[in-house]
Amino acid sequence: MSDVTIPATPRPAPRRIDGGTIAIAALLALILLVPLLVGDDFVFHVFITICLYGALATAWNIVGGFAGQLSLGHAIFYGIGAYTAALLVPLGISPWIGMLGGAAVSALVGVGIGLPCFRLRGPFFALATIAFLQVIRLLALHFTGLTGGAVGLMVPLQTGWQWMIFFERWPSLLIAFGLLALTLAVAGYIRHSRFGYYLVATREREPAAAAAGVNTLRIRLAAVAVSAALTSMVGTFHGMYLTFIEPEAMFSLAFSVQIAMFALIGGIGTVFGPLFGTLLVVPLTELARGWLGASALGLHGFVYGTVLVLIVLFLPDGLAGLFRRKATTEASDVEASAPAATAPAEARPARREMGEPILVAEHLNKRFGGLAVTTDVSFSLRQGEVLGIIGPNGAGKTTLFNQISGFLAPQSGVVRVRLAEGGFVTPHSPHGFARAGVGRTFQIVQPFAAMTVLENIMIGAFHRHPGRAEAREKALETAARMGLWAQREVEARSLTIGGLKRLEIARVMAMEPRILLLDEVMAGLNQTDVQRAIRLIEQIRDDGVSVIAIEHVMQAIMALSDRVIVLNSGRVIAEGLPQDVVRDPTVIEAYLGKDFAHAHPA
Amino acid sequence: MDTFVQLVINGLMLGGLFAIISVGLTLIFGIIRLVNFAHGELLMVGMYLTWLGTTQLGLHPYVLAPPVVLALFVVGLLIQRFILQPLLDARDAHVQIFATVGLSTALINLALLVFGADLYATPSSGVRDSIALGPYRILVGQLVMFVCGIAVVAALHLFMERSYLGRAIRATAQHRAAAQLMGVDVKRIYMVTFGIGAACVGLAAVLVAPIYPASPTVGTYFVLTAFVVVVLGGMGSLHGAFIGALIIGLVDSLSGFYIAPDLKEVVIFGLFITILLLRPTGLFGLGRGSE
Numbered sequence: 001m002s003d004v005t006i007p008a009t010p011r012p013a014p015r016r017i018d019g020g021t022i023a024i025a026a027l028l029a030l031i032l033l034v035p036l037l038v039g040d041d042f043v044f045h046v047f048i049t050i051c052l053y054g055a056l057a058t059a060w061n062i063v064g065g066f067a068g069q070l071s072l073g074h075a076i077f078y079g080i081g082a083y084t085a086a087l088l089v090p091l092g093i094s095p096w097i098g099m100l101g102g103a104a105v106s107a108l109v110g111v112g113i114g115l116p117c118f119r120l121r122g123p124f125f126a127l128a129t130i131a132f133l134q135v136i137r138l139l140a141l142h143f144t145g146l147t148g149g150a151v152g153l154m155v156p157l158q159t160g161w162q163w164m165i166f167f168e169r170w171p172s173l174l175i176a177f178g179l180l181a182l183t184l185a186v187a188g189y190i191r192h193s194r195f196g197y198y199l200v201a202t203r204e205r206e207p208a209a210a211a212a213g214v215n216t217l218r219i220r221l222a223a224v225a226v227s228a229a230l231t232s233m234v235g236t237f238h239g240m241y242l243t244f245i246e247p248e249a250m251f252s253l254a255f256s257v258q259i260a261m262f263a264l265i266g267g268i269g270t271v272f273g274p275l276f277g278t279l280l281v282v283p284l285t286e287l288a289r290g291w292l293g294a295s296a297l298g299l300h301g302f303v304y305g306t307v308l309v310l311i312v313l314f315l316p317d318g319l320a321g322l323f324r325r326k327a328t329t330e331a332s333d334v335e336a337s338a339p340a341a342t343a344p345a346e347a348r349p350a351r352r353e354m355g356e357p358i359l360v361a362e363h364l365n366k367r368f369g370g371l372a373v374t375t376d377v378s379f380s381l382r383q384g385e386v387l388g389i390i391g392p393n394g395a396g397k398t399t400l401f402n403q404i405s406g407f408l409a410p411q412s413g414v415v416r417v418r419l420a421e422g423g424f425v426t427p428h429s430p431h432g433f434a435r436a437g438v439g440r441t442f443q444i445v446q447p448f449a450a451m452t453v454l455e456n457i458m459i460g461a462f463h464r465h466p467g468r469a470e471a472r473e474k475a476l477e478t479a480a481r482m483g484l485w486a487q488r489e490v491e492a493r494s495l496t497i498g499g500l501k502r503l504e505i506a507r508v509m510a511m512e513p514r515i516l517l518l519d520e521v522m523a524g525l526n527q528t529d530v531q532r533a534i535r536l537i538e539q540i541r542d543d544g545v546s547v548i549a550i551e552h553v554m555q556a557i558m559a560l561s562d563r564v565i566v567l568n569s570g571r572v573i574a575e576g577l578p579q580d581v582v583r584d585p586t587v588i589e590a591y592l593g594k595d596f597a598h599a600h601p602a
Numbered sequence: 603m604d605t606f607v608q609l610v611i612n613g614l615m616l617g618g619l620f621a622i623i624s625v626g627l628t629l630i631f632g633i634i635r636l637v638n639f640a641h642g643e644l645l646m647v648g649m650y651l652t653w654l655g656t657t658q659l660g661l662h663p664y665v666l667a668p669p670v671v672l673a674l675f676v677v678g679l680l681i682q683r684f685i686l687q688p689l690l691d692a693r694d695a696h697v698q699i700f701a702t703v704g705l706s707t708a709l710i711n712l713a714l715l716v717f718g719a720d721l722y723a724t725p726s727s728g729v730r731d732s733i734a735l736g737p738y739r740i741l742v743g744q745l746v747m748f749v750c751g752i753a754v755v756a757a758l759h760l761f762m763e764r765s766y767l768g769r770a771i772r773a774t775a776q777h778r779a780a781a782q783l784m785g786v787d788v789k790r791i792y793m794v795t796f797g798i799g800a801a802c803v804g805l806a807a808v809l810v811a812p813i814y815p816a817s818p819t820v821g822t823y824f825v826l827t828a829f830v831v832v833v834l835g836g837m838g839s840l841h842g843a844f845i846g847a848l849i850i851g852l853v854d855s856l857s858g859f860y861i862a863p864d865l866k867e868v869v870i871f872g873l874f875i876t877i878l879l880l881r882p883t884g885l886f887g888l889g890r891g892s893e
Contacts, residue, residue: 070696072703113755116879123699125636127829128878131871134826138868253822255712257703298714298818305708312701374675 020323024272027279028184032177036170036405044169046286051176052238057274058183059230064260064476065268066187066196067223068203070122072256073113073129076136077106077228078248081235083140083147085164086155086245096163099236103229110228111221113118118220130253137251137596152246155239164240172241179237180275183230187461188228188271194462194471200224200269201448201459208446211405213434213463213511231259254301261304265311267318276319281307354562355383357418358430358546359515364403364413366396366570373399374410375570381515386537386547388561390554392591396570397550398443401519404548405440406430420514434463439513443550445500447492454479454488456503460510475510482506483532498529505536515546534559554582566590608738609855615740617851618748620756622809623824624831624843625754626802632797632838633775636686639702642825643709644800648674648807649816650713653722656811662727663745663812671804678800681705690792706821713818721815742776748810753801755844762840771795775838827854830874836884846885 035047060074084105117128140147147153147169159165166172190196201209202216210216239245249255266277285300292299315321357380366374373396381387389397402408404415406429416424417436427433433440439460448456457475458468465471479488482502485493495503501521506517518537522530534556541560542549551557557564557578564581566574568590574581581587627641648670655666685705691698728762730742762768774781774791782788814820827850835846850870877884 068696070699120878120882122695124833124878124882126639126699127637127833128875130826130829131874131878133869135868135875138865138871142862142864142868256705257707261704261707264704279607297718298711301707301711302715305704305706305711309685309701310710312697312704313685316692316694316697368711 028181031064031180032173035173041169042290044103044173046283048169048176048241049174049179049286050282051173052234053259053262053282054235054275054278055176055180055183055234056231056259057278058180058187058271059227059234059268060259061263061268061270061274062187062190062199062227062230063220063224064263065270065273066190066199066203067220068200068269069114069118069224070126070222070260071129071224072126072253072260073131073133074227074231074259075251075253075256076113076133077110077231078235078238078255079136079140079245079247080106080109081232082245082250083153084232085236086153086239087146087262089156089158089163094162095236095240096162099233102236106228106232107225110224114221114224115217115522118217120261123362130256133251133253133256137247140247140251147247150246150248152244155243155245157243164237165243172237176241177239179230179234183234184271184275186226186230190223192468193220194466194468197455197459197462200451204450205446206405206505207430208442208448209459210407210430211434211440211442211446212430212459212507214453214459215429215431243420258301258304261308263591265304265308265318267320270318270320273318273320280319282460299484321492331342354385357381358383359404359418359548360416360424361400361404362414362416364400364410364415366399366403366408366410372542373570374403377413377567377570377572379565379572380574381546381548384541384544384545384560385562386541386549387558388564389548389550389567390552390557390564390581391567395567395590397567398519399570400567401440401517401548404433405438405517406433434511434513437514437516439508439511440517441501441504441508441519441521443523445497445504447495447500447503449491449493451492452489452491453484453495453506454494457484457510460507463511478506478510480523482536497524501525501529501533502536505533509540513545515548516540518549518551520550520552522551522556525553530556558582605859609859610852611735611738611740612850613855615744615748616854617848618744618751619810619813619847620824620827620831620850621751621844621847622747622754622806623803624828624835624847625751625758625840626799626806627825627828628832628835628838628840628843629758629802630796630799631832632840633771634682634686634792635775636698636702638799639699639825640681640706640709641799641803641828642821643706643825644674644677644803644821645807645810645824646713646816646818646821647677647709648804649724649811649814649820650717650722652808652811653724653816656685656724656727657669663724663729663808667805667808670808674804674807675797675801679793679797681800682796687789687792690789710818710822717816717818719818721817724811725817726812728848729781732852743809743813750805750809751847753846754805755840758798758802758840767794778851817873827870830870832884833874833882834877834884836886839884839886842886860893 031047031050035044055443056078060071063069063071080401081099081102084102085095087099088098089095113129113132117125118450120128134272141149156167159167161171164175198214201212202214202219206216262277262281263274264277265281266275267273281304285303288299288442311318358382362378364374364377377400389400391397399408403410406427409428414426416426417433417438418424419436425436427436448459454475457478458471461474461478465474468481476488479485480504484499484502484506487499492503505521522533525533530553537560549560561578564578565572566581566587573590574584574587624646627638630636630638651670651673652663652666655661656663685701686698690699731742732739733742733745741793762772770781770786771791773784774788778788831846831850832843834849835842853870854866855874857869861869
């Protein structure tokens with residue numbers, strides 16, 4: 001691909017201390033200083049509440065926002081934290097230890113719930129978490145010997161730092177603020193690390209994330225473990241702060257919903273959104289309650305619910321959406337100038353010789369119910385080869401692809417992939433194939449729509465470059481190579497179909513695969529784009545990547561393939577050089593029917 | 603044996619109650635593909651309306667059925683029009699859940715603000731009298747509920763199968779865009795569907811109010827069971843909801859007696875989790891659970 005401009009050295013954006021960072025630091029300082037300076041009990045109470053809810057909503061957001069799993073059962077972890085510490089205090093164990101113990105238990109419980117439930121989506125996941133919460137609440141009520149049941153549990157009143165109970169208000173504020181700072185730091189770290197990018201990618205499109213080498217179940221479990229542990233720690237502190245706990249309050253559905261609401265109001269998926277939400281509604285309701293007094297039973301919940309409905313209707317990204325929109329326009333202004341350096345046109349390495357088999361499929365069989373979609377398919381791909389797979393619609397090409405990339409398990413037969421170090425492995429999951437060096441694209445493009453083009457490519461780049469800066473650099477380089485440089489900061493959803501197809505290839509190329517599976521990357525492209533794509537694949541091949549391409553565009557198949565396999569009704573009906581295969585009567589019959597089998601000019 | 607039969611009768615009657623609450627929920631899910639987390643609060647609103655009607659106007663609760671059903675139909679229409687319709691094409695499918703969760707919280711607490719946390723018992727007006735069937739006893743109100751449950755399911759079924767509007771509703775459920783191309787006004791269909799779903803729960807409220815007192819959280823109590831019923835029966839299936847309700851009624855009644863009264867809900871929610879995980883399509887479902 002000689003006509004493309006390549007940036008000489010992609011420049012990562014310089015780290016700036018911008019206005020937003022200063023504003024947030026000032027905000028956090030205010031949360032700590034205002035109550036200390038005012039010194040009023042009510043003000044202390046309001047700010048401790050802000051810190052508590054802010055921390056809880058931030059912790060919830062790691063699962064509910066980043067991972068996109070709407071948990072309405074987070075009070076489980078909050079209650080476990082409170083009970084663990086409260087039950088240990090009478091044994092002379094400090095709640096600080098109880099806090100860690102509760103966090104560990106909560107993380108385990110979170111994984112235990114998440115493991116079966118993460119395949120449920122949206123409302124069904126939410127319903128399952130509610131059900132778990134109800135079960136745990138009812139069990140806590142039932143086993144009175146352990147929890148004290150409905151009567152509740154008084155925490156022994158031993159004061160001092162060791163027991164987390166104080167006469168004054170300020171130490172409690174300090175601890176609550178510490179917990180808030182901790183959850184924010186953890187959420188911030190996650191959001192800007194590979195872990196966070198993987199979570200968002202999995203939320204947006206699980207198959208594409210899996211193809212990019214993400215173990216989607218494991219990262220979600222990790223997210224729920226972290227979120228549960230943090231929630232539990234806040235629960236421990238709150239239990240000590242209240243000095244009285246009971247199942248109805250600790251494992252409350254309304255409380256779980258409330259935690260989620262603060263995050264939703266502030267803006268899920270952002271680091272500071274949940275805190276913004278808390279800062280908006282908590283003071284509002286606490287003040288209103290102060291003015292209206294005891295007659296205002298239910299007022300806070302009414303405000304929360306109404307604000308949530310209004311936010312959903314008029315500000316779907318939450319309060320944080322207001323800030324973010326501004327921030328992205330700034331970012332694109334900074335890097336407007338594309339670095340330009342033309343790649344030398346003839347400097348391409350000569351095409352390497354084809355080597356040993358690198359991917360081998362043996363006797364693959366797959367049935368969907370009574371329909372045999374893959375019947376005894378065997379083939380091998382050699383190092384540096386381009387293997388074309390053609391066949392009429394419904395021949396089972398994509399099903400075959402799914403079996404050689406871990407998305408479907410064959411009923412019998414094996415797929416073996418040779419590692420870079422030599423030696424074959426048989427991976428069993430999409431991320432296992434990715435780890436073995438297999439990258440794939442999807443016939444129906446699977447962009448992470450809410451991410452920018454660059455972030456999309458970074459998801460692929462993280463596979464070999466765990467650090468964010470290196471991944472970004474790799475992604476910038478790939479964007480330039482794939483002709484996506486100009487669009488790198490736009491959201492993927494705004495690309496044209498040609499752009500989306502290039503993005504699909506760019507994301508997989510950023511993984512630096514040794515074997516590339518292309519599923520109809522030419523479909524729907526115009527002639528110019530087809531030419532570009534052909535040159536692109538030639539270049540990829542010349543870099544030593546072995547390619548299997550499903551394609552209907554014959555021009556591309558003829559130009560690129562070293563060898564072609566023809567599938568029909570799930571069987572290999574022909575195999576050979578492209579020019580031979582297209583003359584094969586069986587192939588013509590498969591495409592056009594018996595009458596045409598001998599109709600081509602000799 | 604007598605105890606067992608009485609428990610089964612109690613269970614079936616309880617099933618009738620669950621059925622009539624769940625029908626609207628499953629209808630709204632089946633057509634609009636929306637899990638209405640505010641469904642229980644519609645029941646709560648209906649129960650307060652019934653309480654007001656009986657105590658302030660001195661009417662028999664059953665006489666209030668037409669006005670309460672109509673009121674809830676309008677409430678449902680308005681919720682769909684002004685809260686859910688604007689979110690129809692939202693990027694994130696979760697926002698509709700957020701909206702109904704927010705609505706639910708707002709309504710519970712509004713009730714708390716207006717009525718306080720006290721229980722408001724609707725005068726029973728003979729509804730709580732029991733009829734003897736040999737050695738067994740049934741409450742009049744439960745029998746009425748059971749019969750109404752069957753009638754509502756049958757009527758909705760006929761409406762969906764036979765009427766033009768019912769066909770349009772089913773077409774919309776199967777393929778929104780295609781129905782639109784065929785000249786179906788999808789937004790109106792959704793409003794009507796939500797209205798019917800809410801009207802069903804309005805009828806449930808009138809029948810439930812003389813038996814259970816109204817409180818701000820009464821909806822939460824019933825709707826959690828309704829979710830279990832609907833998932834068990836298969837989200838969107840009307841007769842599935844009815845059979846699911848009978849099963850859950852039996853489980854409730856029997857496990858409350860043979861295991862422990864305070865653990866019967868553990869059994870029900872345990873069953874719920876098992877179904878969600880092993881057979882998310884339920885018994886007669888549309889197969890959307892793991893979507």
